Amino acid sequence: xxxxxxxxxxxxIVILVVGLSLLxxxxxxxASAAASLSGASxxxxxxxxxxxxxxxxxxxxxxxxxxxxx
Numbered sequence: 001x002x003x004x005x006x007x008x009x010x011x012x013i014v015i016l017v018v019g020l021s022l023l024x025x026x027x028x029x030x031a032s033a034a035a036s037l038s039g040a041s042x043x044x045x046x047x048x049x050x051x052x053x054x055x056x057x058x059x060x061x062x063x064x065x066x067x068x069x070x
Contacts, residue, residue: 008067012060019056026052 027049034045 005067008011008064011063011067014035015060015063019059022050023052 030045030048036040037045
C-alpha cells in the first residue's frame with residue numbers, strides 16, 4: 001500500500017489557489033475587451049475564461065499524475 005504523497009497534494013492546492021485568485025482578473029479583462037467587439041471575435045474572446053479554467057484543470061491533473069509517479 002502506497003503512502004499519501006503530501007508534496008503532490010500541496011502542489012495541487014497551490015495551483016488551484018493561484019489559478020482561482022487570478023480568475024477574477026481574467027473575467028474582468030475579458031468583459032472589458034468583449035464590450036468593444038462584435039460578432040465572432042466577441043464570441044471567441046468570451047470563451048477565454050472557459051479555456052483558462054480548462055487549462056487550470058489540465059495543469060492540476062498533470063501535476064498530480066506526475067508527482068504520483070504515473
